[in-house]
Amino acid sequence: MVVAFESKGIEEEELAARVEALSGAPPMAALREAAAWLREAAEAPEAARREAAIRRLDDAAQSHARTLAREFLTMAPVPEQEELDLWRTNRDFWAQLGAAYYACFGEAERRPLPADALGRIELARLTLRMMRAYAARLKWDQFRYWPPSLAVWQIVGHAYLYADEQGFARREVSAYHGEHPSTVEQEYLRALVFQVSATDALLPFEIEIAERLIAAFLPLFSLSRTRTGASNYWVDPSERRPPARVAEALPENPTLRYLSASSAHEALERLRASLEQGSIPPNLELARYPSPRILTPVVEHLLGHWGPSPPARAHDRHRVQSEAGAVIGLPAIARMLGRPEDAAGAMRWVVENVSQGGLSARLPLSEADILPIGTVIGLRPAGGDNWLAGVVRRFARVSAEAGIAGIETLSRHPLAVEVGAADPLRGALLLDAPDEGETVRLIVPSPAFDPGEELGCILAGARLRLRVLDVLEALGAGELVLASCRVVPGAESE
Incomplete structure (x- = not known):
């Protein structure tokens, strides 16, 4: 049979050549x-030939999609534009694949339901592939914290309702x-x-872990x-x-x-208990992340959102609308603390609500910009003379030019210090007052x-002795450390 799209002039021979070319091409070029x-095949006039061509192109591209996904999640730091290109290539492929299958699904929906079992199986397979592609698009959107498309929810929801009405929603x-x-x-x-x-509160590799945990526990969720x-x-x-969460x-x-997650929540509780014992069940397909320490924060996060009640806020929020100066990263915060006159060069963010524990701020963005979860932030409220230290806990784009960051306040009076077991000392951020015999938190470079x-510590000419008690959390390029503090009597830095 000739698979030909007359409006595009693509014959079976050309399609076969394209499939072969995809198989041998480098992953980025192939995708x-x-x-x-x-995109071209989706516009072809004859439905059966269109669907056959899309499936063959899809099959040929899947290995490249897996390769580029691994590369995106495991690559060493690269220039921002290179990372953006890799993300866009992956995201655009899944978006176009979903749209291509949607064109086929729309045509199938207009035809009578296939009378034979094989025809119904293939209709189920087509719908399955379309929904899988749109789910992958949602994940790739989240890797750079883009807002989810409402149109996608209507498409996959409509497909589910159609499958349910026609009796094949649960056909395996x-x-x-x-x-x-x-x-x-x-x-x-x-x-x-x-x-x-709520994967907008996770880093990209944590989003992948969450996706794999969702896949592992998916049979335990129910829709009624x-x-x-x-x-x-x-x-x-x-x-x-x-x-959305259920309401009265x-x-x-x-x-x-x-949607009920109660059985999945119970299974996730058992997984947390296993991780606390240092054991990772082998059926989770998490070989890339073999450490319970890496998995536990994601499991704790999912427990909060799969449970019967949403995670409760520790403090009430209050709406405001004020500007704040902002700097990103440990070195920039330390520089501002040491040279307050440089504050005029800080970015301008708009604070939209505040609480005792943090705030939400709107920030301008270019297409390439991203604010990773765990980034350490310095903020100086308008009219104030002190810098706050915080960490990004949630981030989402609200448009191509702006994003919203949820920031937890770590300290209202951070201090720039130098710490180390020996010279040269490293710049760090002391989050608590260094009182004799008390514990303090520090952010130190990784x-x-x-x-x-x-550790020795120099603060405003005075010397302290710190004993590291625990590493509390990884924060971007730094780590949050808990230490006991002892003041060295009569000692001054040279």
């Missing part, structure tokens, strides 16, 4: 070509050769659970027409909106669905000092 050819098929079977309902659940897991005491979230698949009053709509290590 870019695949996206362009998928393999999306790709060699994969474990899945269902349209499970793929819809995959996207829903990813959304409710009926609200029960175990219902955590609700969604209306017919609407252009993501899932919800709209009456026959398309409403309720790698952190080891627990038990004795």
